Amino acid sequence: MAKTCQKCHMTLEKDIEDCMCLPEGHTCADCAYFRNCTAMGTVRVEGQKVCDWYPIRFRKDRARCFLRYLEQEQKAIEQAIKEAGDKSDKRYLANLLDGHKKRNEIILKEFAKVFGLEG
Numbered sequence: 001m002a003k004t005c006q007k008c009h010m011t012l013e014k015d016i017e018d019c020m021c022l023p024e025g026h027t028c029a030d031c032a033y034f035r036n037c038t039a040m041g042t043v044r045v046e047g048q049k050v051c052d053w054y055p056i057r058f059r060k061d062r063a064r065c066f067l068r069y070l071e072q073e074q075k076a077i078e079q080a081i082k083e084a085g086d087k088s089d090k091r092y093l094a095n096l097l098d099g100h101k102k103r104n105e106i107i108l109k110e111f112a113k114v115f116g117l118e119g
Ligand SMILES: [Zn+2]
Pocket: 005, 006, 007, 008, 009, 010, 019, 020, 021
């Protein structure tokens, strides 16, 4: 008996090939076809996690992923600053900044590698 995907509700006749779900942690905004899909009105919801094409067309665009990561980081920093309020706990803020710095170093290294900007 064919299974049904709990997320995209597709009947998985050929097993995983029929699933329209994007890879874990990704949305349409990470896809190389995002601009085309938006222009054609295929993408209806921002942050969509299921492809509207059949079969699935998702193709990870590393530059788009990187930009989305930066946006998320910026939002996280803004949120943390808001939460810190007038606490002005210097150790808390230092730890917070350290965490962001480490994550950004990793992603910037990855970005340089992907786009051949090393050395
Ligand atoms: Zn699915």
